[in-house]
Amino acid sequence: MSDGPGAPKLEPNAVVAVDVVLFTVRAAKADEDGATDGPTGIEDAWQVLLVQREDAAFAGKWSLPGVLVRADETFDAAARRALRTKARLDATGWYLEQLGTFGKPERDTRGRVVSVAHLALERSDELTLAPGGGIVRASWVPVRRVPAEALAFDHADMLRVAINRTQSKLRYSWLAFQLLPETFTLPELRAVYAAILDPALLRLNTGNFKKAFAPLFASGALAPVGRRAAAGRVGRPGDLYRFQGPLAGTWERELPWHEGGPGHAS
Amino acid sequence: MSDGPGAPKLEPNAVVAVDVVLFTVRAAKADEDGATDGPTGIEDAWQVLLVQREDAAFAGKWSLPGVLVRADETFDAAARRALRTKARLDATGWYLEQLGTFGKPERDTRGRVVSVAHLALERSDELTLAPGGGIVRASWVPVRRVPAEALAFDHADMLRVAINRTQSKLRYSWLAFQLLPETFTLPELRAVYAAILDPALLRLNTGNFKKAFAPLFASGALAPVGRRAAAGRVGRPGDLYRFQGPLAGTWERELPWHEGGPGHAS
DNA sequence: GCAAAAGTGTTCATCGTACACCCATGG
DNA sequence: CCATGGGTGTACGATGAACACTTTTGC
Secondary structure (H helix, E strand, O other): OOOOOOOOOOOOOOEEEEEEEEEEOOOOOOOOOOOOOOOOOOHHEEEEEEEEEOOOHHHHOOOOOEEEEEOOHHHHHHHHHHHHHHHOOOOOOOEEEEEEEEOOOOOOOOOOHHHHHHHOOOOOOOOOOOOOOOOOEEEEEHHHOOOHHHHHHHHHHHHHHHHHHHHHHHHOOOOOHHHOOOOOEEEHHHHHHHHHHOOOHOOOOOOHHHHHHHHHHOOOOEOOOOOOOOOOOOOOOEEEEEEOOOOEOOOOOOOOOOOOOOOOOO | OOOOOOOOOOOOEEEEEEEEEEEEEEOOOOOOOOOOOOOOOOHHHHHHHHHHHEHHHHOOOOOOOOOEEOOOOOOOHHHHHHHHHHHHHOOOEEEEEEEEEEEEOOOOOOOOOEEEEEEOOOOOOOOOOOOOOOOOEEEEHHHOOOOOOHOOOHHHHHHHHHHHHHHHHHHHHHHHHHHHHHHHHHHHHHHHHHOOHHHHHHHHHHHHHHHHHHHHHOOOEEEEEOOOOOOOOOOOOOEHHHEEEOOOOOOOOOOOOOOOOOOOOO
């Protein structure tokens, strides 16, 4: 609802906040925990930013970075401010979209708090996290290892919605390129899809993977640069590519590999 | 954001409301305007509920039904209440989902009004509209004939989002059945898709249309009843079917007919 | 019986998957 | 020079679109 202009001011009836689910894809850290990995751990490369607040009342609880929305502030601005003040991240220009609004009457004990959840995506190679005001810790946590119980409020619900949205959107949009550097190799691109959608994609034939992007190559949205990718440990380094298409665009058709990974025929 | 429990009450900083975009598919009315139709007019069958408020300040403006959210009310409940109090519709059990939240600081002159837009779908054969409190008119308006300028506030934005969401969701979910009676014919089902997605679907071969629902027939979610459909003007009446699957489910694959209608080959 | 509309089955082209082969780098 | 991994091209099978044919109604 929204009422007539010139009418008397309305009485505020709720507290409006924003929370941000910031995803990234980064090498699954083997530090800190030492060597606990069995397989490659590509599925742990998909990570989310979580913060831990000072309040003793929240001992041990993680939460998504969030702030109250200011009087003259858009949701978008508030979401970026949340990243700045809670994790010292400059989110200017980052991909950011609204996820949905969570407003169950009992979700916060301090009154009717309505939170507009947002989804943000950014590559994190060059980012450094630092706890902001009222925060003791800010960390990247593998999405699939987030313990739902350890999240404050209904942040587990928000995360679940963010996961679903990201996975679906990866299928019919060019979201993946937002998680890669300016230039990247096809194997790196494949890693993003594998981390978020299905690890089995890593075992998919390289040729078939490239063919899925044929329309992008045709339209020039995805263009090769110059060979070398600073050779890795072994094997031929991948060719470098650059993405220069509209991020918001959608595919004409869905991506070929549906859930369950490759190997459907025969 | 959301802060610690046991903390002092937070000061409300905004007015939270809900608005509802209620869609239906009904025979494009030829009344009122007399005979203005050239072609079939199937695209006018997709209609949205709009109301006109008493306030002189809004002379001539249409808006989506909406209400302020009460202290202990969920968004869902508020949205259904909006339909009840503005158009005398009992929306119990209707399909209802959250669309997104609109909160630009300047969208309402009476303060910071944040509106959670909702999408509702229901068949309207047995519905009767009646203006509710503060409303002078409640009408079904063909979606493609809604003049953006005639809508109050940012309701045109909400409608646009609702249109896109409905069209996409029609492709990978069973939303269409929500707009049909208990039993219906395949031609009626096709009419829903044609009205919302593409009129060209009406010229699509009946066999191919049915084949698109093969997985539904196989799973038993879509089952035949008994032949007769009370013969129409001419031609053989369609077989009657009943849908009894989960509404929220999604397809394994996308629907075959992509935008642009049939006739892609040769 | 003729036109119109619903429903059934078949054919053909397209596209996704699998597979075989070539190229480049590290040890 | 051999193992490993990236890149290219080809062949087969599944599926969607077009079409020919049957069934049922109104005039």
